Structure formats: C-alpha cells, structure tokens
Amino acid sequence: MAATGSFFIRKKRVVEGRGRKRKAEDGEGEVHKKLTTKLNEEISSDSETESVGHNKKDAEELEIEETAQEKKLRLAKLYLEQLRREEEKAEEEQFESDLIGGRLQEEVLEQKGKLKRLLAKDYVSPDISEIRLLRGHQLPVTCLVVSPDDKYIFSASKDCSIIKWDVSCGKKLHTIHRGHKGTGDRHLGHIFSMAISSDGKYLATGDRNKLILIWNPATCQHLYTFKGHKDAVSGLSFRKGTHQLYSASHDRSVKVWNVDQNAYVETLFGHQDAITGLDSLSRERCVTAGGRDRTVRVWKIVEEAQLVFHGHESSIDCIQLINEEYMISGADDGSLALWTVNKKKPLVTVRTAHGIHGDPGIQQPNWITSVAALLNSDLVASGASSCSHDSKIKLWKCGEGFKSLELLFNIPVVGFVNSLKFSSSGDFLVAGMGQEHRLGRWWRLKEAKNGIYIIPLKKSETKQQPGDSK
Template structure:
C-alpha cells in the first residue's frame, strides 16, 4: 500500500507540458510582439487618426513603451513649431520658451497656477473712471463683457455698458510711427435699471422682485442670466438682456450673501446666513432646478468662490473656518483659522491691536489647490487644500485705522489715556484673484485697492502696488481719486484693444452687510481701473501673453 510518504521523490514532482519553444532565449534577440494596448496601457497618449492609417505596417512590432516615446517626441516637435511662431531667435532663448510652455500645459491640465503676470502690470500707470447713479450703497458687481451689473441697497439692479475704444485711436502709417498715446477714459453707459417695490410685494404675493437690500450679484459666462440675492431671502434669476425676472427661489431661510457660478457651466452655488450652501442648475432654462443643500458651517456663510471643478470654497465668519465642498464626493475639507499673528516690535504699532482672527469674511480661489481668505483683523491668509493650517499669513494688509482721540473715546471730562483703545487694523472687505494666475487684489475702507502676487514657490504673498490713493489724499488736479468702502470686486476683465487689464470695483460709504462703519465723504458708485502692462512686455510687437488672459468677467 502506497501513500504520499512512501512515493519516491522523483514521482512527487509535477510533469510540465512539453513546449515547442526553446526555453533559453538569446538576450540580444528582439522582444516578442506586444499585443495591441489600450488607452490606459499607453499612458494616456492618443495617436491622431490621420497618423494611424499609414503607420500600422511601420509600427507593427513596437511595444507600449516605444509607442509612448514616439508620441511624446511628436508632441515635443509640435510644441517647438508653435513656440517658434512670432518670436525672434536672436532675442528669445528657444529652450526657455519650450520649458515654460511645457510647464504651463502640465499646470493647466492639473488646474494649478500657470500664469505669472503680476510682474507685467504697471499699477502706477493705471487710469480710472468713477461712475455713479442716484442709488444707495453699492454692494456688489458682476461682469460679462461688454456689460457690467451693479446692485445696491435700495433694491436696484443696474446694467452698464463699457464704451469701446475708437477704431482709429492708434492709426497705423507706413511713413512714420505714431506716438504712444494714453487711451481715453471710458465712461460707462447706463443701459437698464430695475428696482424692487415693497408696496407691490405687499399687495401681490407672487411679486417677482426684491423687497429688501440686494447683497450679491453674479452673471453667467454665456451672457444669458443675471442672478441676485438679498436680505429678503430671495434668489432671483433675471434675463440678462432685459433684466426681467424669470424665477424667484425662497429656499434659503435667511439673507443670501454670496453667489458663484462654476466656470464654463451654468451650475450655481449660493451662500446664506442660514449657515447652508445650496447648489442650483440653470442649464435647462426656466423653470430651472434646485439640486441639493450642503451643511457644515456653525455660523453665517458670508462669501463663496468656485472654479472649473465641481467644488466650491466658503468662509463661515465667526466659526473661523473655510470649507472646501466636494459636491460629487459629498464630502468637505475644513480649514481652521483663528491663529495668533506674529508679534511685531515696531514702535508705531500697539501690540494690543494685533488681535486674533475672530472672523473669516472673504475667500477667493487662485487655482484648484490654492485659495486666499481675508479676515476682520486685517490679515490675508494663503491656504493649500493639502494642509489644515495656512501656508502664509499677511497681517494688517491695509494698515491701521487712526485711534480715537481721548475725548471721543470717553464721556468723561478728563479721560484716562490708559483706557483709550489702540489703533485697530482695517478689515479686509473685498478679496478677489485672477484665476489660474499669481494676481491677488484686496480692498478695505482706506479708499484704495492693493495688488498682491503669489511668490514663485507659491508659499508667500508679496506686494505689487496700489490702485488709487488712500482716503483724503488728493491727486495733482486736486481730485480725490477714490474715497469710500471697497465692498466687493469681481474677476478681472481683459479689455480688448488695451494692452492691460481692467477691474470693475464697487465703492460705498458703508459695509455691504451693515452700517457699523461709515466713511465720511465717501461716494456710492463703481470704479473701472485700467492697468497697462509694462512696455518691455509688448516690445517688438510681441503681445503673446494676451492669448492666455482673454477673459470676459
């Protein structure tokens, strides 16, 4: 009787099936033909259809790695041909341009910062146009070239048109080059205006209009819709051409404080004092659609921002958090502020005025991984979605408010100087960026806009210049350039025909959410700043950087 333990070892081994091929292969022999690989095996390279027809026989024996190398080489050749167009090889290093183009392509595909244009701007040469109507404080502005939309606390929505430059402003002659002339100031024209009526709303329950202060406005990129939200808890969608209300939503339980369209789509995000964020779809036209509600903030949601991906960033005021909402994944990332600032040893600054970050009021996205926030203590923070704490904090970005005099701070005849509060930093009341670039703009009640840029290592915020002059500072002509509270600002709008950029900025005597701070001598209206690019960037007729910044609000 045989068993496993009594069978000889030679019989225990499994017999292999006979093979006709020689197991020993010459290491110098070519590799066997690889099967046709799929898109994932090729690493994402897709061969053009016209190139596939005549290359089947030539590339019959190539492997997946050889195919990737061949397609990458073809891509580099195409990029080289594009880079050479419009450049002089004697003045421009071709290899540097090629490297820059490749970096921009990779960064654009990943949704990261890929345009460094802050150094090209000349804020000291910026021109401005101040326009105003017979309205109360301007709370917000939205642009969709060539139109802009402003909203006011008197329940008014106004449509403006920016005048185009004349065609013969810079005539071209063959005999003599024309002298450089500054472009004329372009006074916007008032196109339409629509104001809410409380009396009609009291009589008609189906009244489609605002009954309270309008706090925010947003315009779709396709130019079809203009959306407004106000303290009356109403979200109203207007026809952009006629400003006629198309639909009124009352889903929010408190004031609507922020609006943001997802770039390239008609998907809308709204923020409210009821501590929620709601998602809407305006793709199918009226009657439109409510999608879902996002919960998480412990206090009022006062600002919101969004880019191309299906996600948005919000700030929650006194809960001192910024939240990144991933709509598809139904999840959120929480970024907690509230950290103390570095104490300064400057003689003119009272250490008691360097307060903690008690609120987060403003937010703007640089790209899909970086965003900035503005706080009531006057600081601007740079955040990354991969870290819970800010990468960089810029304290008291707009300086300090002069302290009150002793007789103003106390009712006593002989006030105690020790009890007088020190100077306080100015709040960050407006914060916006030029998406996918290194440009950051901030505003406060000092009457000017400050221009910042993201450092090369993307870990710091550096100053660039100032637009306008602080309140009370007069120009050479004796005109106060801008005086008021910078309440909000929209994305930069590239002005065709001018080698530079333009920003539509609202100005008001008071904050958009309250009247706890009123600027004396301030104006209610809006300002258009036109910032030229430096001359060295447009030398030899090279205006190539405009191809990446041709944006319309």
C-alpha cells in the same frame, strides 16, 4: 532617298525651332508659359503610354530652344522653389502644432488646477486720473460682476436696484428698480450677492429677503425665482462651463441649483456661523468663508465631503479662488491669507494688510471687506474699510511657490470697498464702493460716494520672458 528624307525632316524641325525663337523675341512671356506647360506635361504624364512619344518630342524641341546650361539652371531654380515651399509649409505646420500644443497644455493644467500664469510682475501703478467713477445707485454698491466678454458690468445695491453698464463709455444701459410688494419679480430687500454664468446666459442675484432671482443678462428680464434659504443669501457662484449654481446664506447652509431646469438639487451643512463668501471654478466643488466660525471650507459635491481649514483669528469676510489649487481670503482683523487645498493652514498670512486706524492706544486694523484674483495667475487684489478717508485697494503678487504675498502698489479710494472683480483680460479692475459696509451699518463715511470705480491696469513695456507660465 532615305537619307534625303531624313535630312528634310531635320531641316523642318530646325526651321520650326527658328520660328519659335522669333516668336520668343516678340513675346518672351508667352514662350515662358509654353515652356512651363510643357515641363509640367513632361513631369505629370510618365504613366501614360500614348504621351511618352509626345514628351520625347517636346523634350527634343526644348533641347533645341535652350542650351544644356540653361536647362540645368532652369531645373535648379524649380528645385529650389519646391524646397522653399516645402520649408514654408513645414514651418506653418510646426507653428500651428506649437500653438495648439500650448493651448492644450494650458487647458490640461487648468483642469488639474495647476495653471499659474506669472503676470503680476508686468503690472505697474495706474494713472489716478484715468480711474472712472460711475454713479447711479442711491445707496452703497454691495456686489458686482463683469460679463465674460468684458463689455458690461452688472452692479447691485442696498437700494435693491440692479444696473447694467457699458464698460467702454460708462453709460447705464438698463436699470432694474426695486420691486413692489406682491409682484415677486424684483428685489424688495438689500441685494448682497451676484454671479454670472461663464457663457453669459444667466445672471443670479441674492438678497436679504432669502430670495435668489435669475435674469437674462442680455435683456435684463426676470426668468426664475429660487426659494429655500432661511436667511439672507450672502454668496452666489456659477460652476464654470455649466449652469449649476451654488448659493450660500446666513442660515449656515450651501445650496446647489440647476438653473436650466429651474430646479433645486441639494443642501450642504457644516458651518457653525453665517456664511459670508462663496466661490467656485470648473470642478464640481465650491469654497466658502464661515464668518465668525473662522473656517474656510471646500465642499466636494460628488464625494459628499468637505475639507475644513483654520488660520484666521477673527471673522472671515471674503474668499476667492485663484485657480483650482489656491485661494485668497480676508478677515475683519485686517489679515490676508493665501491657501492651498492641499494644506489645512495658510501658506502665508499678512497681518494688518491694510494698516490700522484710530487714536493711539485704541487702534484697530482696517477691515478687509473684499478680495479678487486674476484667474489662473499670480495677481490678487484686496479692499478694505476704514473710519478715515484714506481707504486703499492693494494689488499683490503671489511669490514663488505661492508662499509669499508681495505688495505691488496701492490705489487710493474713499469709502468701503464692498466688491472687487478683475476683467477676464486683466486690463481693468472694478470696485464697488459705498458709504457703508455691504452687510451692515456699523459706521458710515459721509465723504464717500456710492458708485463703481473702473481702474485701468497698466503693464510695463518689458516683454514677457519665456517660462512666465507654469
């Protein structure tokens, strides 16, 4: 009897197995789903006592439904699929790690002042027909800035006005006109300097009447007025990542302001002549050009110290930081100098960088009136004034070790190049042009136009090679 009972149990299982096979013929997808479910149950319930018997039953049914060879093939496919997923996950994690690691490395190098992206070799001469001229100021443009997101340009002029421009379409979005005597919320004198904070929250402008006005760049509304300088405000710069503002003046002093608190902080002295240019980056320090005292100075605010650099033989009119370690300056004798903060003399000086003008025997070098640098890269630009119509903007590559300046190409323009700024992306260069020099009226070019040139910068199709960043 026991044997008979056993026989009927086995028979019943065989019948159930056949029934499932017929169902599989009607719907293979449903059976496959059931097999997958059972396999998952088999794997996930090893620790449960009650499910052991159930898993054994399922395993026996699976053995009836598929041969040993089919089972091996199925398990092998599952194993390979698991390996594939693990490999993809490992690749994604490695990619994210490399990306984060690269960013962190760049941030560390930038904080140390040693980030140098080798980009200059990729740039080629722009198409002259693509250069745009924006007209709006009645008198020479003296200074300008590009918003951190590269969407807007703010420019100022000897006509005491400030204009906000849309880069994409070139339209004027807002104009702050010359003020009226007694109001105090507009400029009444020539505007000589301008700066925008790295978060785009504040815009600062300085004028010949010794005033610094703070604006909201989004609405162009006046916020504060800073008083304290005793002569024209010739340079402004926000410390990167903060709302600390540095100002330089013809009164030979540098002042530090806290814009958030609408407060004056301190005054720094040292230059022996009118300061003509100023710049700063992330560190709590700034650099200045001392005009006819022919010195470049690095001001260490916390240490209450200054480093003095000599090298130009004439008045230094403009200066710009490339990164925390290197800077570029230009003088009225036509010389262009590349410096490091670790050495008191220029690493390289290019004499008569923009050529000469005048009749034979009384020729003079073209006066370098502005310089710019693409931040943390080896690309710099210079602009000059000329008595003729053949003024040029020149783009330069800082050579290996920043020990040379190699001319990349010229961009012909007409007039005084009073201000130059690269976009943050390096996709375009903006030049503020005028019929006169921004600080005076030594001579005038009637054929020049007072306006802004937006110069698109093109790159070659050659792909960036490994090692382009240091």
